[in-house]
Amino acid sequence: MSRETNATRLETAFYVAEVELGVTRLLDPEDVDVENPDEKSIMTYVAQFLHRYPEGAQGKVRMRLIIAFLHVVHLPPVAA
Secondary structure: OOOOOHHHHHHHHHHHHHHOOOOOOOOOHHHHOOOOOOHHHHHHHHHHHHHHOOOOOOHHHHHHHHHHHHHHHOOOOOOO
């Protein structure tokens, strides 16, 4: 997947998040594949992962999913 375009990686990430993980798609590749994507839009989208996979037994899985998603879209994780 690393040889794919940014748009293709983003499309794949959004598709997998929606179809496989149940996270509603709020963004399109064109919203993110820009020099300065809207941080609030990204955080709103990522927050859906947190709501979908709350703390507890799934806490570690949730963080892995979020980190994997951010890696796919090439966005650095935001420090808490």
